[in-house]
Structures are given as C-alpha cells and as structure tokens.
Amino acid sequence: MKIEAKAVEAVLSGSQILRGVDLEIGDRELVGVIGPNGSGKSTLLKCIYRVLKPAAGAVYLDGRALDRYPYKESARCIAVVAQHNYYNFDFSVRDVVLMGRAPHKRALERDNAEDYSIVAESLETVGMSAFADRSFSTLSGGEQQRVILARALAQRTACLILDEPTNHLDIKYQLQLMDLVRGLDRTVVAAFHDLNIAAMYCDRLYAVKDGRVVGQGPPGRLLTPEFIREIYEVDAQIMTDTAGHVHILFYSGAGNAREG
Secondary structure, rough: OOOOEEEEEEEEOOOOOOOOOEEOOOOOOOEEEEEOOOOOOOHHHHHHHHHHOOOOOEEEEOOOHHHHHOHHHHHEEEEEEEOOOOOOOOOOOHHHHHHHHHHHHOOOOOOOOHHHHHHHHHHHHHOHHHOOOOOHHHOHHHHHHHHHHHHHHHOOOOEEEEEEEOOOOOHHHHHHHHHHHHHHOOOEEOOOHHHHHHHHHOOEHHHHHHEEEEEEEHHHHHHOOHHHHHOOOOOOEEEEEOOEEEEEEEEEEEEEEEEO
C-alpha cells in the first residue's frame, strides 16, 4: 500500500501544529518520522490514521483520498500501535487482541474459530501467548505494547502505523519488536525518538520540526552531524558499522561522547 500526504495542515486548540506537510511512502517501505518533542510527529500520524482531520491538504491511500474511505474500510487497510492505550474495563489480553478483528465483522457478528486462530497466532508472534488469559491492566508498559502490536497484527492490514513503538521496552524487546516489524512485508510508518533505532531499521526518514518537513532521505544520507545539530541542537558523531548500519554518538555539554 502506498501512502501520500499532500500539503497537510493541522490545528489543535487554536495552534497550528502541521504547516503544509508532504510525504510519500512506497508499498512495503518502512519509513520513520523523526524530530524533537512537539515537532508534530504524532499529529501527522493521527492525520494518517484518521484520529484527526487535516485543516487543509489531504492523505491518500493508493491514490484514493482517505476521506473517501468508509471508516471500517480504512481500518481494514491501516492498523495502529499508539503511544498510550487505556481501557476503562478489565479486558483480558485475548479480548484486547480480538478487537483487531472488529473491522472484518458485520454488526453484532460473533467471533468465530478463524478469529481466535488469528489472535493466537498474533500473540505467538509477539511472544505473549502465555499471557492470553491475564488482565491487560496488570501488564507492564512493555508487555502492553507487545499486546497492542498483536492486536494490530490481528487486524491483517496492508499498512501499520507505529507511534513510538519502542516506548517502555528494554533493549532486548526493542530489537525483537523492530526485527518483527521489519519482517512483516507491509507498508510501515513509525515515529521515533531514538535515532539509532530509526537509523538501524528504516528505509527512509522524514525529519519534522515546527510542523514542517525539514529533510528526508535514507538514514545514512540524512543523519549528518550538521543536520542533527540543526534539528536537535546537540552535537553528534556518526559512525557506520561493518554491516553498513549508522550509529550516532551524542555529546554532552562537557564534551564527552555517549551513545544515544
């Protein structure tokens, strides 16, 4: 699935957050959106997955304007792993993942054997099968994030939107989750704070600052010390390992390097 945003603007509480954002994501491409806090990354993703309606401009899925899709149809195209997932009811892990099957159901249609099979497979994929009967609210933040990814996988969409997917995860599960996402063979758009994770896994990056795209390209080309200083106002050193992966070392005010 191909995703395009053309001249997208967003206004929240009277403040303009996005200022004419353009981006293009190819079929089965993994694209990261980077930028400092408050730059508009999450707002841009919310416009793509229809939590927010752009004040101007438009989002397109395979060349068709997103607002021309019925909501259930777009939910069969795009699944979301958001930053925050709160439930007022005491759902089991299995029930949370079953929610991913809702776009494929008719009104009042009951879950069937195929739905439960897909849920079991999704939980197995993220390593959470043993937690199926646990209450979602009793899980750690990292465990909840993996369950929400399982819900997105159960949705069986061509595109996956991830908003800070490695939040709350220790490094082992960060790498496991991104290895999983990398191998999904579908279009993925993800917002990242961690530049090293973004550089390791993304085909291309879009950098956003003050609601505008200020750069885009492959990580090895975009992430220069000069560009990082311009966007994040910190000094950095760029290193490339034997596999060709970019690694970034950030410098503290005292001038000592540390890995970011």
